Amino acid sequence: MSRKILATKLRGLYAITPDCNDTGDLLHRVRRALAGGVHMLQYRNKLANTTLQHEQALALRGLTREFGAVFIVNDDAQLAAKVDADGVHLGADDGEVAAARALLGAEKLIGVSCYNRAELARQAVVAGADYVAFGAFFSSSVKPEAVRAELELLRQDYGVPVVAIGGITLENGGVLIEAGADALAVISAVFAASDVQQAAQDFSKLFSKA
Numbered sequence: 001m002s003r004k005i006l007a008t009k010l011r012g013l014y015a016i017t018p019d020c021n022d023t024g025d026l027l028h029r030v031r032r033a034l035a036g037g038v039h040m041l042q043y044r045n046k047l048a049n050t051t052l053q054h055e056q057a058l059a060l061r062g063l064t065r066e067f068g069a070v071f072i073v074n075d076d077a078q079l080a081a082k083v084d085a086d087g088v089h090l091g092a093d094d095g096e097v098a099a100a101r102a103l104l105g106a107e108k109l110i111g112v113s114c115y116n117r118a119e120l121a122r123q124a125v126v127a128g129a130d131y132v133a134f135g136a137f138f139s140s141s142v143k144p145e146a147v148r149a150e151l152e153l154l155r156q157d158y159g160v161p162v163v164a165i166g167g168i169t170l171e172n173g174g175v176l177i178e179a180g181a182d183a184l185a186v187i188s189a190v191f192a193a194s195d196v197q198q199a200a201q202d203f204s205k206l207f208s209k210a
């Protein structure tokens, strides 16, 4: 898929994998999420060693291809390149956009964490980011130490799709979409749900209401 086509998919539920070292369980839950309509998946596993990360990323690359979903790797542009992911997500400690672009080439997506700062988003776009992410908007059990972001950040135009993250649920997601979020990045409310497929479907419905 070309970067232009990929960029058109940056709207809706953006599911992010939980820290799960049981690859069978992870793949089962991701399959359910994809069946529920997830068309953007990020591989994030802070507990896995590099061998397991490679194995899981490769398996998820295969699964996302089966469903025609965009596949992004968190933190590691080299891993993204190795498994032919559609792109990488970079935070403040994950290297420069220019270095990732040089490694991945013009056709891959690069997303950048901008926390609670609009100026970081403007810089990221100038550097070549394909989307910008703000958050945490709500308290997150995955990242309790995350800085908190204000809704106002979502009301501005950055020229690229805007992703919201942090403690997002079916109950609070609507206000983020109304404020201007193009996509909601969610871990727990999808992957810790008793019915992952249903949770993914319900999140997708939030966007059809918008």
Ligand SMILES: Cc1ncc(COP(=O)(O)OP(=O)(O)O)c(N)n1
Pocket (backbone or CB within 6 Å): 014, 016, 042, 044, 074, 075, 089, 090, 091, 092, 093, 094, 111, 113, 133, 134, 163, 165, 185
């Ligand atoms: C879509 C999206 N937004 C933000 C983040 C957080 O990235 P980062 O600040 O690098 O923190 P870690 O996820 O690496 O702990 C993200 N991963 N995805």
Ligand SMILES: Cc1ncsc1CCOP(=O)(O)O
Pocket (backbone or CB within 6 Å): 135, 136, 139, 140, 141, 142, 143, 146, 165, 166, 167, 168, 185, 186, 187, 188, 189
């Ligand atoms: C990676 C990250 N960055 C800010 S909050 C967060 C975790 C999001 O997980 P959840 O959707 O379970 O709050």
Ligand SMILES: [Mg+2]
Pocket (backbone or CB within 6 Å): 074, 075, 089, 090, 091, 092, 093, 094
């Ligand atoms: Mg990171």
